[in-house]
Amino acid sequence: MTDYLISPQLRRDRARGVLVGAACGDALGVPYEFGPALGPNTLPEMIGGGLGPYQPGEYSDDTQMHVVIARVAASGADLRTDEALRSVAEGFLDWAAGGATDIGAQTRAVLSAARGAADPLAAMREAARQTHESTGRSAGNGSLMRTGVLALAYLNDRAALAEAARAVSGLTHYDPVAGEACVLWCEAIRVAVLDGTLDGPQSGLDLLDEAAAQRWKAWLDEAATQPPAAFAPNGYVVRALQAAWSAILGIPIPEDNPGRHFGRALYAAVRAGDDTDTVAAIGGALLGGRWGVSSIYPVWRDAVHGWPGLREPDLVALCDAIVDQRGGFPAEG
Template identity: 55%
Template sequence: MQVVIAQVAASGLALDSEQGQRRIAEGFIAWLAGGASDVGAQTRAVLTSARKAGGDPLAAIRDAARAVHERTGQSAGNGSLMRTGVVGLAFLDGGAEALHRTREAARSISGLTHYDDLTADACVLWSVGVRQAVLHDTPGLWRFHGVRNAVSFLPAERRAQWTAWLDEAQAKPPHAFQPNGFVVTALQAAWSAIWHTKIPTDDPEAHFRLALHAAVRAGDDTDTVAAIAGALLGAAWGRTAIPGEWQRAIHGWPGLNADGLADLTNRITLAGD
């Protein structure tokens, strides 16, 4: 699903536009119809309903997400946070306006499948964190502080709660946040893994690998927690930090290898110029 978002961003369509989000909705629905595996229950329910509804895919997917939330009262899963990292690459140029567009794109793209406000908040924090990690070559763990800075972009009534949740993640080890199918505990597990992993002075880029190991060892929904952490770690340290054997093993949908993903990333940044 993150590749779908990346392809739309690379095409030149703005992620905060109706046209761009309609293309994303089409891509999500086609991805599921094409035989996607290991799809979360909530995402599958939304996309299946949207596909059956037909018509405008953007309207259909929004309606389906709202209906699932209203029916179950539980739509704060970790799935939209898992795919949000690429949103942070779409608006690298510019100051306050680019930050605003990053925030709005993260919130609305999250809402395509996850209607709950907490999922949108989490995606704002992480997308802004990714953007800052790419743009700011600050020392040590400060390069990740875009996540904490982004709390000020959230609705005022939830800022104190998110600050407390981040503080808790910095005070406890990653495995303390189980189960982590809930978007808040998934973000806390990823943030804890990054925060508690020391950056080696002789090889700072090794932090990427070590922190991902910590994310996986958090347990429970390990692939999702690692994907969340990996987006921010990759933004901070770059491709050179990814071990060669990991890159050679990549065979992502739809058949993209590491070079293909790197090319897609480059096209996103060029499209945003």
Template identity: 55%
Template sequence: MELTQAQLDRAVGALLGGAVGDALGVPYEYGSRPLEAQPQMHGGGLGGIAPGQYSDDTEMAVCIARVAADGADLRTAEALDAVAAGFLQWYADGPPDIGVQTRRVLGETARQDGSAATMRRVATALHHETGHSGGNGSLMRTAPVALAHLGDPEAIADAARAVSSLTHHDPVAGDACVLWCLAVDHAVRTGELDVRVGLPLVDAGYWSPLLDEAEQAEPARYARNNGWVVAALQAAWSAIHRSASYPDGVVAAVNGGGDTDTVAAIAGALLGARYGADAIPAHWREMVHGWPGLRADELAAFALRTTATTRDH
């Protein structure tokens, strides 16, 4: 599909918006710093992160974006191996903040052959050992999957589940990624927010009431458990639903509390896909940076390269 300039700006917004939301939420993660009416990119958080620096939410998204920018079909074994290799490279570089579940999966995979198949087996074994693997760690990084397959809902759904399952075996996590990626795709293509556009490709009976609930609740309702993928999605959608701009939405996501950087990264990706990169305040764009030495311009380049290869398919 050929994209207009407005659509290209929204595609960039999906990746850059997530990074900015992430960096804005870092200082307040799980009460690291008291919430402020107007959050700032102070840095700090749980990992001694620098002002304006994004965290694992965007770092893992970058691993996916680099593969997508090379034109890979994220459903293929080769692409998933490349994503897995990126995750392991990032893990080896010693990220300052990484979720417990993701750390265990990547640590065990690094001791084996490092392939996507092994990573998925390790994630499955962890699920069976603990009885749960529905953390928000695959949802936080999922937006680049939508850019890799714009306009192809079934491909997006398959790729979202495949990339999610590398570290999160729980199918609810995969379905959350499907819903969010299809909402990002819809927003980039149409400029509209519709998180329900993906309901036909997930269990609508499960998800539809949860979305209804999120629209009636404040983001803070989910602060105690938004490390869980369902509550994280609800918190992000709650913040978006009651906002009318990119800044309003990410501020609402941060001020919901709890896992502030992750909820704001999730919300920021969809808000950026709706309002575009140009709607992200310049001072936030200028400050944002992170692993592996990227700033806003490099993140934008990944998004544009991905959409260019999508158009060539």
């Protein structure tokens, strides 16, 4: 193991990149949401607009919900417990009532059903179950987009991370496929932060049961052979993850400046079209965890902002607090 891999300073930089990377991907994709695939020479910009309409550099519901989870994790709470999950549920409801600039259809249905309940956690879980049973579909990408920061809360315990990822996903997305996607992506981020590698979601296949692992292996293999636009429409969590992973894999890592991979892969994610802010937010969390906040273009870091009045230093502070309150980095050696 090299000094690069075990340096606490570099690990800290990578941890900070998770939430800032997700927010930058989100804000970069906002102007192009639900649009067609972009040409290979198009450089997406943080020009705002979109469904909000948003200001230039403003992130959307993807990062807004991420922030709710990050705040609970930054308190030191264990996201596997009902107490912490209740705080997340209450945070989602408060956000929906007073801060949301946009809410996905499935999440909106669940939060609306849970509004005003005496026990918001129980109500949200029940609403998620009923939504799934009434529609037969609850594996949208709305939980995958918000759970990457959980990796920072369980850097030293991959099994606990998998449990937390499923629990937080299940608040609004009852389908186990959505939870499986969150497990795989969170584990990929955890490995990226600790080891400085892009082993990707394959590193978490052993955290799934055998049948699920086989399905996901096939889906990941497909992502490795197709361009990101091949997975549009990408509102389904599998196709959203495939699009993000395809964008990351499809861009060569520059030998002279590897961190440039962050921005170039995010461009590829947005060019895929359709749910551009979500795919780029998903990809940004992993890319930021691999390359660190220092790899993100300064103009993006300066511009990114959003509910509840946060900017890049605030997102960095949340990442630091999660790592410090939840056990820190493993001992070197």
